[in-house]
Amino acid sequence: MKWDSLEDEPCSLARTVAVIGDRWTLLVLRECFLRVRRFDDFEASLGITRHVLADRLKKLVRFGVLRKIPYQEAPRRDEYILTQRGLDLYPIVMSIVQWGNVHMVDSRGRPMLHEHKTCKKMFDPVMVCSECGEPLTAKAVHVHPGPGARQSSPVHAKAQERAKRD
Amino acid sequence: MKWDSLEDEPCSLARTVAVIGDRWTLLVLRECFLRVRRFDDFEASLGITRHVLADRLKKLVRFGVLRKIPYQEAPRRDEYILTQRGLDLYPIVMSIVQWGNVHMVDSRGRPMLHEHKTCKKMFDPVMVCSECGEPLTAKAVHVHPGPGARQSSPVHAKAQERAKRD
DNA sequence: ACCATAAGTTCTAATTTGGAACTGTCAATA
DNA sequence: TATTGACAGTTCCAAATTAGAACTTATGGT
The missing domain is CATH 1.10.10.10 (Winged helix-like DNA-binding domain superfamily/Winged helix DNA-binding domain)
Incomplete structure (x- = not known):
């Protein structure tokens, strides 16, 4: 490619x-x-x-x-x-920072803290569903081909099967 | 580096x-x-x-x-x-997908749609503040050095000045 | 014996990156 | 007047990474 x-x-x-x-x-x-x-x-x-x-x-x-x-x-x-x-692009940057905050900090703690001017508190970014507001997890999401899709490959058909089984 | x-x-x-x-x-x-x-x-x-x-x-x-x-x-x-x-890493992946959905789609529309199993609706991921639940924007966030920081460079001091002015 | 499957490894050529020096335009200094 | 410095790049060569293809190892099937 x-x-x-x-x-x-x-x-x-x-x-x-x-x-x-x-x-x-x-x-x-x-x-x-x-x-x-x-x-x-x-x-x-x-x-x-x-x-x-x-x-x-x-x-x-x-x-x-x-x-x-x-x-x-x-x-x-x-x-x-x-x-x-x-x-x-801010959500991308913040989600990268957040993962690092959770999984890559050393004993000294976070290099940087974030304050929300709106509510004046220190916060973490959280990704939620636009419809119900619940935090998102990979397992709670189902994917569907959209109008701009092309038909799925054999590999993804196989993966799709797995998704149904789980 | x-x-x-x-x-x-x-x-x-x-x-x-x-x-x-x-x-x-x-x-x-x-x-x-x-x-x-x-x-x-x-x-x-x-x-x-x-x-x-x-x-x-x-x-x-x-x-x-x-x-x-x-x-x-x-x-x-x-x-x-x-x-x-x-x-x-799911929030990172989804925020990348979301930016593409908004800024990089062609006339045929989105290649993929996402359904939230919890609420059964098609959704977009939204990044919100953990404290007040409001959607996050770059301009509404203030950064502070955390316990794991080292002192800021001259370049960032200059940028900090700009942040105050804005 | 021969072919196929799966998960790599190895090889060479092409591309990208690192590191340093160089360019062009202007202002300030000696 | 000559020199120096700031700023935003560009150019050059060597080093590292990637592309593309072939090879390896272990095993099962025909």
Whole structure:
């Protein structure tokens, strides 16, 4: 599989992975949500090579996740700002952080705490069902092909059988 | 930055990214949640090379996300099954799917629909605050250093200033 | 004896990344 | 005037990773 074809796959996960699914991109996005905006600042806080950073920023702009906004002319300098499309990645970032908080902390505890301005409390992110509000678990969810699906492979037919048995 | 040092960073996102932060790993996990379990089935449904697949499965086992369970002896054959640690990745997978559903669908619509067995309705995953239950947005969240933090860099001090201004 | 199944491993070539130096434009300093 | 520094990249080569295909090992079936 070629990586450019990933965004054309009939799978919402694959298409999103085509945009954000590599290590440096996720770390760049972390910095964006921490309000880092400039090329050299990304480099300094991440230790990413300039080569790869330029590539990742270009890709995020191309996918509409970031927008370049000039903050001075002569010489022209731009900041990279999250678009709404980019801000919508927040649940992904937070669910990654949450898993790390639960499964990857060392004895010193969490590196970072989150306060909800709305209710003024320290919180954890929780993923719930839009219909009933209950927290979601993998076992409580059934998948169905949607209108944009193509017919399932033999492998998935086999897996489907397993799903029925369980 | 070396990739092995990523899991030692004082950042829950970086530590999680060390486990799941590459394209093939995320696609392998998608298959796991679709109940694919065997080496050749992963290969067939993903088109991943056997070399990389073996590497990624080994890594996921090492991090406790998957467990090898024998399904026959002589010759011994194992299936890869999600552990609880792995099942806990579900919010990450679903938030990635959800972003794709919103921002990457084509005219044919969603490739896949999700039904909540608990309430029997088709749903979208929503990330909410554990304390007040409101949906989370990036702008409504304030970050604080936690007990496992190290002091912030000049870059982040600058970003912190911006956060106050906004 | 020959073929098939399953889960890898090994090999070489192509691609991507790391690390460092270089470029272009402007402002401030010596 | 010449030099230095800031900023946002680009360019270059070596090192690491991935793609693609063939090979291995153990066993059962015809």
